[in-house]
Amino acid sequence: MKKIENTINKLFYKLQALSKEEDSFGRQKFKEEIARQYKYGNDWVQEFLLEEGYLDYLSQDDILKGVLAPEDALFMEKVMKHKNYSLIPCFDLRRDLGRISNKLYVSVEEGKIKEIEIEINHRMKELPKGIGNLTSLITLEIEILFSSDNIFGNQFFPKSVKNLTLSCSEGMEISDYFNYFPNLENLKIRGRIQEISQKPTIQLGESFTKLNHLKYLEIRDFKISSLNCIANLRKLEILDLFYNSFKEFPISIIESIKSLKMLGLGGIELSETEKKRLKKKKIKLL
Numbered sequence: 500m501k502k503i504e505n506t507i508n509k510l511f512y513k514l515q516a517l518s519k520e521e522d523s524f525g526r527q528k529f530k531e532e533i534a535r536q537y538k539y540g541n542d543w544v545q546e547f548l549l550e551e552g553y554l555d556y557l558s559q560d561d562i563l564k565g566v567l568a569p570e571d572a573l574f575m576e577k578v579m580k581h582k583n584y585s586l587i588p589c590f591d592l593r594r595d596l597g598r599i600s601n602k603l604y605v606s607v608e609e610g611k612i613k614e615i616e617i618e619i620n621h622r623m624k625e626l627p628k629g630i631g632n633l634t635s636l637i638t639l640e641i642e643i644l645f646s647s648d649n650i651f652g653n654q655f656f657p658k659s660v661k662n663l664t665l666s667c668s669e670g671m672e673i674s675d676y677f678n679y680f681p682n683l684e685n686l687k688i689r690g691r692i693q694e695i696s697q698k699p700t701i702q703l704g705e706s707f708t709k710l711n712h713l714k715y716l717e718i719r720d721f722k723i724s725s726l727n728c729i730a731n732l733r734k735l736e737i738l739d740l741f742y743n744s745f746k747e748f749p750i751s752i753i754e755s756i757k758s759l760k761m762l763g764l765g766g767i768e769l770s771e772t773e774k775k776r777l778k779k780k781k782i783k784l785l
Contacts, residue, residue, distance in 0.1 A: 534565025611635035678706035690720030
């Protein structure tokens with residue numbers, strides 16, 4: 500801890516000295532040092548730069564040129580044409596910070612993107628090419644505001660992605676393209692409308708059965724025609740089905756998942772018989 504304090508103190512005094520430079524060269528040096536420290540700094544350094552407001556000095560161009568590695572910068576340049584971004588040390592901090600000026604968040608480690616939010620809209624109807632070059636990407640969160648047949652396009656995705664969140668509005672359909680992410684461990688698919696007639700729909704087909712590493716699956720506020728494919732998820736431990744609508748609740752399929760430990764069913768009423776069947780399988784209701 501003492502070593503961390505010394506590092507932060509040295510950084511503070513260095514940035515304080517640079518901030519007093521009044522000429523354009525000095526101001527540029529100040530911003531370059533902030534970018535360099537953030538790019539190569541550990542979590543403590545990144546949080547210090549965020550909390551003390553130093554990141555506010557960086558423009559979108561400063562992030563591209565000073566914080567990101569070349570291949571990651573090429574991808575970010577494409578998404579930054581449609582949306583501005585704020586740096587954040589890790590996505591867990593979003594709960595405390597909230598949303599800053601309607602910007603999206605991206606987290607970086609040694610110049611490589613590890614977490615990113617992306618918005619699909621009428622200007623950017625699918626993920627830009629080059630996302631496969633983000634070899635350190637672990638968490639991908641996509642807000643779908645524009646209906647598209649395939650937001651993923653026809654491209655390669657990094658095998659490093661372990662956490663995927665898809666959020667969409669009414670009248671949309673999430674298609675079966677999950678085989679793009681073979682190493683997923685956590686998948687969240689969220690609708691925004693609770694009215695049954697307006698809920699988006701989701702197709703869970705053959706590619707979904709290939710998610711051999713999936714441990715957590717959340718599907719909320721959707722119309723689901725079938726959940727047959729989840730029976731093949733051999734590592735699934737937590738299944739969250741809050742506020743979905745089913746033609747018939749798939750109790751037999753859920754029972755067949757031997758690895759399942761917890762089941763979330765907010766807004767779905769089970770019969771006493773169904774509850775007993777789940778209890779017999781030692782599946783805890785959330």
